[in-house]
Amino acid sequence: MQVFKAFFKILNKNKTAMIVYMVIYLALTFVLSSNGQKNDTSDFSKVCMEIGVENQDNGKLGEALVAYLEKENEIKDIPKEREDLLDAMYYRDIQYVLIIPEDFTEKFLAGEREEVLEGTAVPGNNTAYLAKMEIDEFLQKLGMYIDGGYEPEQAAQKTLDNMEKESKVEFLSVEDSGTKPAAAYFFDYIPYIFLCIMMVSLSCVLIIFNEKNLDARNRCSSMSFFQRNLQMVLGSLGIMLLEYGVFMLVAWIMYPNYMGSFRGILSMGNALAFMLVCLSIAFLAGRQAKDDAQLNMAANVIGLAFSFLGGVFVPIDLMNKGMQKVAKFVPSYWYVSSNNSIWKIKSLSEAGDIYRNWLIMLAFAIAVFAIALMMNRLKARKS
Amino acid sequence: MFFRAYGYGLKRCAREKYLMFWNILFPIILGTLFKVSFGDMNEREFMFQQIPVAYVEEEQSQQEFETLLTELEEENQLVKVQKVSGEEAKKLLREEEVKGIFWNGSSITLTVTEEGMDTSILKSIQEQYEKTVGAFSEIAAEHPENLQMVAGNIAKQWNYLKENSITNRNMDMMSDYFYALIAMNCLYGCFSGVNCAVAFKANLSALGARRVVASTNRFVILLADICAKITAQFFCTVFGAMYLKYALKVNLGDETVRILLMILIGSAIGVMTGVFVGSIGKIKESVREGLCIGVTMIECFLAGLMASGMYQLVETYAPVINRINPASLIVKAMYSLNIYDTYTRYNQCMLGLLAITVILCIGSYLMVRRERYASI
Numbered sequence: 001m002q003v004f005k006a007f008f009k010i011l012n013k014n015k016t017a018m019i020v021y022m023v024i025y026l027a028l029t030f031v032l033s034s035n036g037q038k039n040d041t042s043d044f045s046k047v048c049m050e051i052g053v054e055n056q057d058n059g060k061l062g063e064a065l066v067a068y069l070e071k072e073n074e075i076k077d078i079p080k081e082r083e084d085l086l087d088a089m090y091y092r093d094i095q096y097v098l099i100i101p102e103d104f105t106e107k108f109l110a111g112e113r114e115e116v117l118e119g120t121a122v123p124g125n126n127t128a129y130l131a132k133m134e135i136d137e138f139l140q141k142l143g144m145y146i147d148g149g150y151e152p153e154q155a156a157q158k159t160l161d162n163m164e165k166e167s168k169v170e171f172l173s174v175e176d177s178g179t180k181p182a183a184a185y186f187f188d189y190i191p192y193i194f195l196c197i198m199m200v201s202l203s204c205v206l207i208i209f210n211e212k213n214l215d216a217r218n219r220c221s222s223m224s225f226f227q228r229n230l231q232m233v234l235g236s237l238g239i240m241l242l243e244y245g246v247f248m249l250v251a252w253i254m255y256p257n258y259m260g261s262f263r264g265i266l267s268m269g270n271a272l273a274f275m276l277v278c279l280s281i282a283f284l285a286g287r288q289a290k291d292d293a294q295l296n297m298a299a300n301v302i303g304l305a306f307s308f309l310g311g312v313f314v315p316i317d318l319m320n321k322g323m324q325k326v327a328k329f330v331p332s333y334w335y336v337s338s339n340n341s342i343w344k345i346k347s348l349s350e351a352g353d354i355y356r357n358w359l360i361m362l363a364f365a366i367a368v369f370a371i372a373l374m375m376n377r378l379k380a381r382k383s
Numbered sequence: 384m385f386f387r388a389y390g391y392g393l394k395r396c397a398r399e400k401y402l403m404f405w406n407i408l409f410p411i412i413l414g415t416l417f418k419v420s421f422g423d424m425n426e427r428e429f430m431f432q433q434i435p436v437a438y439v440e441e442e443q444s445q446q447e448f449e450t451l452l453t454e455l456e457e458e459n460q461l462v463k464v465q466k467v468s469g470e471e472a473k474k475l476l477r478e479e480e481v482k483g484i485f486w487n488g489s490s491i492t493l494t495v496t497e498e499g500m501d502t503s504i505l506k507s508i509q510e511q512y513e514k515t516v517g518a519f520s521e522i523a524a525e526h527p528e529n530l531q532m533v534a535g536n537i538a539k540q541w542n543y544l545k546e547n548s549i550t551n552r553n554m555d556m557m558s559d560y561f562y563a564l565i566a567m568n569c570l571y572g573c574f575s576g577v578n579c580a581v582a583f584k585a586n587l588s589a590l591g592a593r594r595v596v597a598s599t600n601r602f603v604i605l606l607a608d609i610c611a612k613i614t615a616q617f618f619c620t621v622f623g624a625m626y627l628k629y630a631l632k633v634n635l636g637d638e639t640v641r642i643l644l645m646i647l648i649g650s651a652i653g654v655m656t657g658v659f660v661g662s663i664g665k666i667k668e669s670v671r672e673g674l675c676i677g678v679t680m681i682e683c684f685l686a687g688l689m690a691s692g693m694y695q696l697v698e699t700y701a702p703v704i705n706r707i708n709p710a711s712l713i714v715k716a717m718y719s720l721n722i723y724d725t726y727t728r729y730n731q732c733m734l735g736l737l738a739i740t741v742i743l744c745i746g747s748y749l750m751v752r753r754e755r756y757a758s759i
Binding site: 045046047083085086087089090091092093097113114115116117118119120121122123125126127128129130132133134135136137139140141143144145147148149150158159162163165167168169170171172173293297300301304305308309313314318319320323 | 401404405409412413416417419420421423431432461473476477490491492493494495496498499500501503504506507508509510511513514515517518519521522525526528529530532533536537541542543544545546547548549550551554556692695718722723725727728
């Protein structure tokens with residue numbers, strides 16, 4: 001098993017890059033999974049907006065309006081400098097700016113209600129509509145109570161009480177209100193990291209075997225062509241399983257409950273199916289690239305293209321319809337599609353689409369592998 | 384002699400195929416991927432679009448709610464209502480053809496599949512109706528004499544808010560990704576900077592050794608070489624920016640001259656970072672390149688190349704990093720040109736970039752001056 005051993009000796013020399021990739025990935029996953037777990041209730045809650053408010057009102061009604069807005073939104077001070085306000089609105093730190101003038105209560109009680117407040121929003125932004133609706137809703141009720149003959153303070157209190165009542169909102173099915181488990185975040189970015197890590201490990205090993213003189217020396221050795229190739233295939237599979245094993249082990253340590261469930265098994269199967277695609281791509285790249293620099297370019301371009309187009313970095317439904325169709329020609333699309341449904345299904349019998357996606361990924365792997373072998377054959381004929 | 388060396392420097396740049404890939408092709412590929420993935424995200428996610436909603440009428444339905452929805456559809460263009468049966472409504476919601484279902488029966492119920500801006504607006508519509516009904520019955524019970532006045536005022540449909548516009552500039556947050564891409568393109572000049580330093584040092588390259596024995600002043604050659612690299616880097620980045628602006632139709636603003644000036648100084652920083660790293664001690668070339676990639680990537684990460692809103696996050700917790708990070712300064716300069724009405728902040732960024740360039744120049748000079756090689 002000389003060739004097989006040589007595989008791992010070369011791999012050992014390149015371990016730094018692999019370890020760097022792994023550590024960065026695990027750190028990022030940890031941050032992302034703790035970030036994504038903010039909302040874990042099954043009740044519907046409205047979007048919380050950041051509203052900048054300047055209340056100059058001399059009366060009590062302005063205060064009541066701010067108290068109402070405060071309940072479901074975050075109230076912020078408006079920056080004094082115009083540049084700072086623009087910054088805050090650009091980065092959506094403040095989504096709506098409301099100015100309550102000093103004569104607001106006075107005018108409102110006198111029945112002058114047209115344009116009594118000043119509002120500013122990011123042009124065309126949908127938060128403006130929600131903010132405007134909430135303010136309108138409050139002022140309309142307040143107006144009703146005042147016109148109904150209540151004292152201003154009493155009317156304000158009545159309006160606030162009225163606003164307390166919750167409306168009935170239901171989710172279409174239970175899983176819609178469910179929260180994505182932290183472990184699912186771990187599997188979200190797997191396509192990118194698997195591709196990169198296979199490129200920096202397997203392809204780097206294969207490239208060394210490609211070197212012209214070394215290849216000639218290997219060919220004239222006593223070991224048969226079949227033996228050597230078999231060991232190379234075993235070596236490639238060994239590297240793949242080693243890397244796959246490390247990631248799955250980390251997943252087991254970090255999320256034992258999830259990994260022990262049938263969902264964990266499906267996630268592992270999904271990752272393995274994609275790993276086979278990565279194996280075939282790394283094999284193709286390793287046989288074709290002439291040096292490390294070319295390999296580096298290929299790893300970056302393929303890794304990023306697959307991740308962006310396949311919906312790893314940005315959710316697929318945010319792309320336009322045409323691109324969503326193109327995405328189906330990228331294997332990571334099928335990985336992401338399975339990954340998004342695994343945490344929602346309730347039993348293995350609902351996993352039909354997931355198995356289909358695995359088969360598609362397998363077909364991709366076989367196709368790339370076939371291309372690699374064909375190019376090898378063409379290259380051998382040329383030489 | 385300077386111009387001859389400068390010409391040779393330019394020729395050498397054109398022959399470096401890998402550098403051409405990283406400086407021209409890679410930013411183009413990355414820009415295209417950005418555009419494809421989230422080029423339309425602003426319109427899709429943040430800009431208001433009429434909300435499609437299904438409406439199901441049940442027994443004991445309330446006529447007023449239907450009227451309210453028709454009004455919101457026809458006058459305010461807030462929602463787009465489809466009147467369907469219960470089963471069909473669920474199917475539409477499942478297929479994401481509508482954002483929610485209003486069930487109009489003895490009470491109004493809203494069914495959704497997710498929490499978000501659109502569904503929050505739908506909930507507001509539902510609340511607006513229910514709370515008006517609630518307030519109306521309360522007033523009817525306690526002050527029936529004023530009911531007519533209340534009804535009259537509701538019918539008036541006041542416009543409580545006077546809408547002001549803060550700016551008509553491009554407020555698309557996703558532009559930051561493209562600004563950061565331009566910053567990355569400028570800073571990738573560090574690779575040619577390292578080459579420049581390696582070709583200057585006799586202990587690192589044959590060309591460096593040859594130059595040491597030449598009669599020409601070494602610093603004239605170095606200066607010409609650096610200028611050539613900056614020129615090449617400048618044109619590569621301008622090409623990338625033009626691709627973004629004209630091919631991908633990314634809104635980079637109309638301040639062409641100021642953008643070009645910024646790219647020039649950005650390219651100078653990129654190349655000088657490389658020269659600086661290349662001048663440090665006696666480390667291997669591959670390690671120097673690794674250092675350059677590491678530094679550039681960290682700078683770009685902090686400026687928001689990989690995660691949206693990163694610039695603002697750094698500004699909140701460690702603003703000093705944004706003042707000394709060239710990638711952040713480039714992003715901020717581009718942003719300032721597009722958002723502000725004045726050039727004050729753009730000028731501040733440019734001063735910051737110039738200061739960093741000068742510091743890198745002085746640092747590199749201090750490291751390579753008086754270097755002498757023993758005769759072996």
